[in-house]
Amino acid sequence: MFKFVSNIMRNLVNETVDKAIERLARDQYTENLFEMMPVSKKVNPINLVEIMMRSRHGQPPGRPLGSHMRFSPWNELLFNPVHLYRFPTPEDVNISTSVTIGKRAKNPLTISIPIMIAGMSYGGALSKNAKIALAKAATRLGTATNTGEAGLMEEEREAAQLLIGQYNRGGWLNTPDKYTQVDAIEIQLGQGAQGSTPQRTPAKNIGKEYHEVFNIPEGEDAVIHSRLPGVDTKEQFIKLVRKLKDETDVPVGLKIAATHHLERELEIALQAEVDFITVDGAEGGTHAAAPILEDDLGLPTMFAVSRASQFLHQKQAQQDISLLATGGLVTPGDYLKALALGADAVYIGTTAVMALVGDQMTKAMPFEPPTDLVVYQAKMTDKLDVDRGATNVANYLNASVREMELVCYSLGKTSLSDINTEDLTALDPFLARALDVEFAYVSPQQQTSFFNQFAQLPGMAGNQRGQQEVPYASEEDRTEPDTPPPYQ
Amino acid sequence: MKQDFSLNDTLSYIHSELNRIETIAGTLATTETKHYKELTDIGDDRLNQVANEEQTAARQLGEVKQICMSLSQKVESLQKQVQDQNNDHA
Numbered sequence: 001m002f003k004f005v006s007n008i009m010r011n012l013v014n015e016t017v018d019k020a021i022e023r024l025a026r027d028q029y030t031e032n033l034f035e036m037m038p039v040s041k042k043v044n045p046i047n048l049v050e051i052m053m054r055s056r057h058g059q060p061p062g063r064p065l066g067s068h069m070r071f072s073p074w075n076e077l078l079f080n081p082v083h084l085y086r087f088p089t090p091e092d093v094n095i096s097t098s099v100t101i102g103k104r105a106k107n108p109l110t111i112s113i114p115i116m117i118a119g120m121s122y123g124g125a126l127s128k129n130a131k132i133a134l135a136k137a138a139t140r141l142g143t144a145t146n147t148g149e150a151g152l153m154e155e156e157r158e159a160a161q162l163l164i165g166q167y168n169r170g171g172w173l174n175t176p177d178k179y180t181q182v183d184a185i186e187i188q189l190g191q192g193a194q195g196s197t198p199q200r201t202p203a204k205n206i207g208k209e210y211h212e213v214f215n216i217p218e219g220e221d222a223v224i225h226s227r228l229p230g231v232d233t234k235e236q237f238i239k240l241v242r243k244l245k246d247e248t249d250v251p252v253g254l255k256i257a258a259t260h261h262l263e264r265e266l267e268i269a270l271q272a273e274v275d276f277i278t279v280d281g282a283e284g285g286t287h288a289a290a291p292i293l294e295d296d297l298g299l300p301t302m303f304a305v306s307r308a309s310q311f312l313h314q315k316q317a318q319q320d321i322s323l324l325a326t327g328g329l330v331t332p333g334d335y336l337k338a339l340a341l342g343a344d345a346v347y348i349g350t351t352a353v354m355a356l357v358g359d360q361m362t363k364a365m366p367f368e369p370p371t372d373l374v375v376y377q378a379k380m381t382d383k384l385d386v387d388r389g390a391t392n393v394a395n396y397l398n399a400s401v402r403e404m405e406l407v408c409y410s411l412g413k414t415s416l417s418d419i420n421t422e423d424l425t426a427l428d429p430f431l432a433r434a435l436d437v438e439f440a441y442v443s444p445q446q447q448t449s450f451f452n453q454f455a456q457l458p459g460m461a462g463n464q465r466g467q468q469e470v471p472y473a474s475e476e477d478r479t480e481p482d483t484p485p486p487y488q
Numbered sequence: 489m490k491q492d493f494s495l496n497d498t499l500s501y502i503h504s505e506l507n508r509i510e511t512i513a514g515t516l517a518t519t520e521t522k523h524y525k526e527l528t529d530i531g532d533d534r535l536n537q538v539a540n541e542e543q544t545a546a547r548q549l550g551e552v553k554q555i556c557m558s559l560s561q562k563v564e565s566l567q568k569q570v571q572d573q574n575n576d577h578a
Contacts, residue, residue: 094517094518094521094546094550096550096553096554097547097550097551098547098550098551098553098554100554100558108558110551110554110555110558111551112544112547112548112550112551113547140541140544141544141547142544142547142548142551391537394540394544395537395540398540398543398544401547402543
């Protein structure tokens, strides 16, 4: 019987494929279904479907989880193992993984591992169960999770041993009764996936608990403004930081979307005496954003971390101000490279959500996307097993840190925080110069002479004009008359 | 027990106890790491999960060590301040 059915199926498939190939060969190219192949290669399948979405709805599509582009060339960096020049770390030595954030604060934040859960808001992005699962996982590993742009959810506060609260542009955590309950305050002025663009959750998508956590009257939209309410000048920002530091003992930091204006932004953060700075690179994820914001706005995480770190060193502020990196960091290798470039710790968002869903994705697949299990008010939100999700994330974090420790042994270091740019080599000469990492193609002794050769080539006249690097100028020192002030 | 501890004596006591906690945390972290290795050698899924938790515990003990170290530094700086004040009074 099976053989009979199998033969019929084979004949059917054979006939269909033959006819299809005949048509592909016969029809004119302009009337040929095959035209979709070069078209989809030209505009790529993601853009093709997003064109369809725009043309169907007349509004920007809200693409989940950030850009699909990998702007930061993490794979162009490699770590340098040691054997005799410096000896590897003996295997019976425990690698130190803990980090203290905001050393200058009265109550600094010490975490066991240099990976934290990124700000993903309840309601605006994730369900209550997903937030609790992430908080439980973070607690198991002795690290922190982040409220995202939301109010203070009691259940998350209870589940999280260490909770970073975002003082946000929606204003939902911006009252002392809320921000005095968190272990660090992160003033959120932007995010990698959306810059400082305003966002809105329509009233129809806001449930009862959401109203309570956010303290939004029924029927009102939840609005994230482009500016932080009450902060329209840099003086007001400085005043806000000082106020939060006076009212609380915890570290007060600033989170921004990484930008080419980075150093100018950080100059003001330094004036405000923040305890930590979070740079969210262009690869950063989000619940949903217009593709143009995700693909065409910001500065890649790798350059943001390196530039911020170099800036803090130049200002001799690296001991006092912690640097947190986030945005499209996907593998333990990415995390460790970000630390080597100068970050004290990293935040992970998309990866944490993927780990949270883990093998539970079978509940949603193949008819719904796996994120339906974790998104606020999605079709399968109530199907998430919180404890299983928490174990998945805890396992993921444990495995990731173990991988980072393994590299640490081979570098001959005893602490993840000891790894620096000298432990890296770059496969690209421009990258090497920009990141202050040695270029892999030539020996350490030949680095200077190798790069000097290029200065003599036609068109590489930088040195001939006697150009010199200008140390980071303060806002007052800059002379460009057409540069607008950072706050207007 | 002596009740009239001077501030300097109290700080010395806290400092030595912090050192002790630091040592204990280090020893326990080593033990947890040993347990992790032994448990993963068995190759059972459930024991592997317990091993993961041992590994995490070892790291958190490492964190305790670091906290003790920074608290010790703060105590040392307080001791120095007290000593300076005493010298000034003398």
